[in-house]
Amino acid sequence: MSLLADLFLQFTLLFFVAFGGATALLPEMQRVVVEEKHWLDETTFIHLYAIAQAAPGPNGLVVTLIGWEVAGLPGALATTLAMCLPMSIVIYFLFRHWERFRGAKWQQAVQVGVAPLAVGLVFSGATLIARSANVGWAGAAVMAATIALNLKTKLHPLWYIALGAAIGGLGLV
Amino acid sequence: MHREAAPEAQSIGLKALFLGFSNIGLSGFGGVLPFARRLLVEERGWLTAEEFNTLLGLCQFLPGPNVINLSVVVGARYRGVLGSVAAVAGLLGGPIVIALGLALLYDHFGSLPIVQGMLRGIAAVGCGLLFATAIRMGMAVKEKRFLLPFTVLVFVAIAILRWPMPAVMVGLLALSAGIAWWRLQDVAPR
Numbered sequence: 001m002s003l004l005a006d007l008f009l010q011f012t013l014l015f016f017v018a019f020g021g022a023t024a025l026l027p028e029m030q031r032v033v034v035e036e037k038h039w040l041d042e043t044t045f046i047h048l049y050a051i052a053q054a055a056p057g058p059n060g061l062v063v064t065l066i067g068w069e070v071a072g073l074p075g076a077l078a079t080t081l082a083m084c085l086p087m088s089i090v091i092y093f094l095f096r097h098w099e100r101f102r103g104a105k106w107q108q109a110v111q112v113g114v115a116p117l118a119v120g121l122v123f124s125g126a127t128l129i130a131r132s133a134n135v136g137w138a139g140a141a142v143m144a145a146t147i148a149l150n151l152k153t154k155l156h157p158l159w160y161i162a163l164g165a166a167i168g169g170l171g172l173v
Numbered sequence: 174m175h176r177e178a179a180p181e182a183q184s185i186g187l188k189a190l191f192l193g194f195s196n197i198g199l200s201g202f203g204g205v206l207p208f209a210r211r212l213l214v215e216e217r218g219w220l221t222a223e224e225f226n227t228l229l230g231l232c233q234f235l236p237g238p239n240v241i242n243l244s245v246v247v248g249a250r251y252r253g254v255l256g257s258v259a260a261v262a263g264l265l266g267g268p269i270v271i272a273l274g275l276a277l278l279y280d281h282f283g284s285l286p287i288v289q290g291m292l293r294g295i296a297a298v299g300c301g302l303l304f305a306t307a308i309r310m311g312m313a314v315k316e317k318r319f320l321l322p323f324t325v326l327v328f329v330a331i332a333i334l335r336w337p338m339p340a341v342m343v344g345l346l347a348l349s350a351g352i353a354w355w356r357l358q359d360v361a362p363r
Contacts (some may be wrong), residue, residue: 109350144301
């Protein structure tokens with residue numbers, strides 16, 4: 001199979017299980033892209049995650065960057081389309097019927113049931129990135145400070161990115 | 174604020190959809206959902222608050238990136254297929270150009286120690302933001318006593334055992350939704 005077709009296929013499969021959005025998908029993306037397919041090494045994967053954080057837009061954009069690093073512009077197109085197209089088609093035909101089931105018990109059950117799983121996925125993503133980024137004690141301190149600040153204040157996310165870049169650029173982590 | 178009926182008849186052109194969603198995409202750092210809500214419900218009144226919640230429910234219920242799903246739905250509602258394309262293109266177009274620009278810089282300068290350091294710093298902060306998101310999501314989980322154990326199971330399966338996600342999700346979702354079903358019965362019998 002050509003690389004582009006494989007990229008498209010893998011990311012289509014990924015997004016069909018992306019409950020909780022692209023953020024929850026990070027661990028699985030890393031497993032497929034780094035460990036299974038060896039398209040990128042661990043460090044590049046973490047760097048792309050950081051770049052996506054520094055750019056505006058939906059969290060899913062890291063997918064475009066992975067495609068770019070693996071196979072240039074065609075790769076970026078393949079992964080981006082794989083992220084958007086299949087689910088978009090499903091949702092396009094589904095949304096008019098959604099209102100009818102509103103409040104149905106099975107719908108509520110799935111919505112309530114999927115939430116703790118998504119939490120587990122986001123925790124996994126954060127843990128795996130922390131482990132691969134290998135930032136040591138200083139990095140752990142930065143992480144802890146970020147968690148505390150983010151939970152207690154309404155500071156704009158851009159400040160965190162700028163601070164992180166500054167601390168890292170000065171060679172502190 | 175916008176309690177009046179949905180602006181179903183209101184005509185919203187392809188250009189307006191494209192520009193509106195560009196606005197959402199470009200102003201969102203670290204998740205664009207709050208910006209989507211502000212523009213769609215409060216500023217433009219393209220959706221009522223209730224419609225927004227219902228549609229977001231659908232977008233979160235289905236897999237895939239929530240905000241992209243939401244763009245498809247809003248675009249489709251006003252302009253059919255072309256509307257969906259315009260909304261998604263608006264949402265992603267600007268951010269993709271910026272992200273690829275940064276990636277180009279990375280390809281050229283990524284090996285410099287200072288750039289490596291900056292990316293390490295951003296990754297550390299990004300991790301912190303992820304943990305904070307997870308904590309916040311965890312606090313919003315209903316029926317914590319019964320359902321938070323599933324968070325632990327997912328973590329063990331995905332982060333420690335590194336099992337493939339599709340099988341883990343399908344298996345655990347069947348169980349957790351079953352428990353949610355049973356609890357719903359308990360709390361609000363119909």
